[in-house]
Amino acid sequence: xxxxxxxxxxxxxxxxxxxxxxxxxxxxxxxxxxxxxxxxxxxxxxxxxxxxxxxxxxxxxxxxxxxxxxxxxxxxxxxxxxxxxxxxxxxxxxxxxxxxxxxxxxxxxxxxxxxxxxxxxxxxxxxxxxxxxxxxxxxxxxxxxxxxxxxxxxxxxxxxxxxxxxxxxxxxxxxxxxxxxxxxxxxxxxxxxxxxxxxxxxxxxxxxxxxxxxxxxxxxxxxxxxxxxxxxxxxxxxxxxxxxxxxxxxxxxxxxxxxxxxxxxxxxxxxxxxxxxxxxxxxxxxx
Ligand SMILES: Cc1ncc(COP(=O)(O)O)c(C=O)c1O
Numbered sequence: 055x056x057x058x059x060x061x062x063x064x065x066x067x068x069x070x071x072x073x074x075x076x077x078x079x080x081x082x083x084x085x086x087x088x089x090x091x092x093x094x095x096x097x098x099x100x101x102x103x104x105x106x107x108x109x110x111x112x113x114x115x116x117x118x119x120x121x122x123x124x125x126x127x128x129x130x131x132x133x134x135x136x137x138x139x140x141x142x143x144x145x146x147x148x149x150x151x152x153x154x155x156x157x158x159x160x161x162x163x164x165x166x167x168x169x170x171x172x173x174x175x176x177x178x179x180x181x182x183x184x185x186x187x188x189x190x191x192x193x194x195x196x197x198x199x200x201x202x203x204x205x206x207x208x209x210x211x212x213x214x215x216x217x218x219x220x221x222x223x224x225x226x227x228x229x230x231x232x233x234x235x236x237x238x239x240x241x242x243x244x245x246x247x248x249x250x251x252x253x254x255x256x257x258x259x260x261x262x263x264x265x266x267x268x269x270x271x272x273x274x275x276x277x278x279x280x281x282x283x284x285x286x287x288x289x290x291x292x293x294x295x296x297x298x299x300x301x302x303x304x305x306x307x308x309x310x311x312x313x314x315x316x317x318x319x320x321x322x323x324x325x326x327x328x329x330x331x332x333x334x335x336x337x338x339x340x341x
Contacts, residue, residue, distance in 0.1 A: 059136045061129055061166040066136060074163055079150025083157065086149035086200040087111035090292055091256075092171055093142045094331035096134060099292075101127070103256045107198060108146055114197040117148050117162045133168055141171040143293065147200065173293050177324040179312040182300035183218040183289065185231070186211070187278065191224040195251045205232030219289070221302060224251060228276040234289035234297070237261065238276060239269075239308075239315045241283060249273035257290040257323070264322045269315065281305070286313030296320040 060072035079085040089108040092099050105123050112119045121129070130144060145167050151160030173180075188211075190204050208220050221236060222229045230236055230252035237247045237258075245265045247258060265271050281287070287299035287307045296319055298312035312320070328335070 056138065058168070059133060060168075061133050061164070063163055063165075066133065069167065072165070072167075074149065074165070075152055077152045077156065078163060079153045079156075079159065080147075080163075080200060082153060083150065084201050084203070085115070085159075086147060086162075087115050087117060087198055088145055088147040088200055089198055090143060090145045092175075092292055093134065093140070093144060093168075094171075094175070094327060095140050097331045098130065098144070099327050099330055100256050100260070101130075103259065104146075104292075107254075107256065108148075111197045111199070112148055112162075114194060115150075115199065116159060117150065119148060120162065120164060129166060133166055137168045139168060139170050142168050143171055144168045149200075171293075175295055175324060175327065177321050179288075179296060179298050179316055179320045180294070182298040182311040184216065184301040185219055185221040185289075185299055185303075186215045186217040187223055187228075187303055188220045189224060190222045191229065191251060192222070192253075195229065195253060198253055202232055217301075223278055226278045227251075228278065228281070230255075231289050234291040234294065236276075237288050237290065238281065238284035239286035239313060240280075241285060242270075243285075243315075244270040244272055245315060246272045246274060246276055248276055250275075255290060255292075257292055257295065260323060260326065261290055261296070261319055264319055264326065265315070268318070281307070284308065286311075286315050288312070288316040288319075295323055 058069040059066045060069045062072045089104045091104040147165040149163045151162045153160045212220055219231050221231055228248055235255040235258040239245055262271050281302050285308045289297050296316055298316045300311040
């Protein structure tokens with residue numbers, strides 16, 4: 055197998071040798087941000103949207119990126135040429151840096167890793183998820199921080215409940231899953247997603263845009279009680295696209311999973327990314 059390279063602190067290093075010193079604030083205090091996008095057939099998908107969010111997250115955490123958007127694109131291109139993985143996930147991480155006292159901010163360390171895509175993207179919805187709810191509010195929720203403490207801590211609980219993932223709420227108002235945004239379809243066929251106190255996912259944005267051509271859409275509070283009357287529920291992320299939700303806290307959602315909205319949106323999203331990755335193929339273009 056070819057050597058996999060990682061970009062770390064201005065150098066391309068074999069991935070199994072890439073490292074940071076233990077004084078980094080990410081290790082000492084869990085301080086840092088990241089973003090994650092995929093490539094399909096070597097084409098980065100929604101790269102500018104992900105870079106917009108990366109710069110936003112970095113500014114929120116007072117971390118200078120140290121590179122321009124164009125410089126980042128050049129580094130990503132070089133990494134892709136070295137690794138030659140057509141379908142991949144690329145993660146850009148910016149840490150708090152080598153803090154002199156283990157507490158104050160320093161010059162951030164920039165890391166970019168690439169790995170083969172774990173979850174194949176398909177025109178069919180994947181197997182539905184069962185969710186369990188949990189009261190939790192992420193800190194600085196509109197920032198993509200490296201802090202997944204609660205999510206990782208909850209893994210045994212999720213398994214004990216026979217669930218696939220957790221759905222956070224705060225004061226009974228739904229926010230998101232640890233790595234996905236959340237949607238419901240209401241009785242009057244409106245697609246609704248939370249508006250605040252969560253990360254604004256790039257997939258969420260694309261789904262809202264696609265849905266707007268066919269369904270009424272709303273970004274507003276969704277309460278725990280409202281879940282009982284939802285016709286459909288699904289979650290979205292870069293890695294997974296659209297995953298239908300069949301049960302929340304053991305209660306079934308809707309009549310059939312995947313529901314028609316999840317299925318249609320998944321097909322539309324699939325075609326959108328196909329059109330980016332294979333711009334000259336007309337087989338996949340929806341008309
Ligand atoms: C907290 C959180 N919410 C939502 C998402 C989904 O965002 P995206 O669609 O940009 O992958 C993520 C992605 O990892 C996340 O970490």
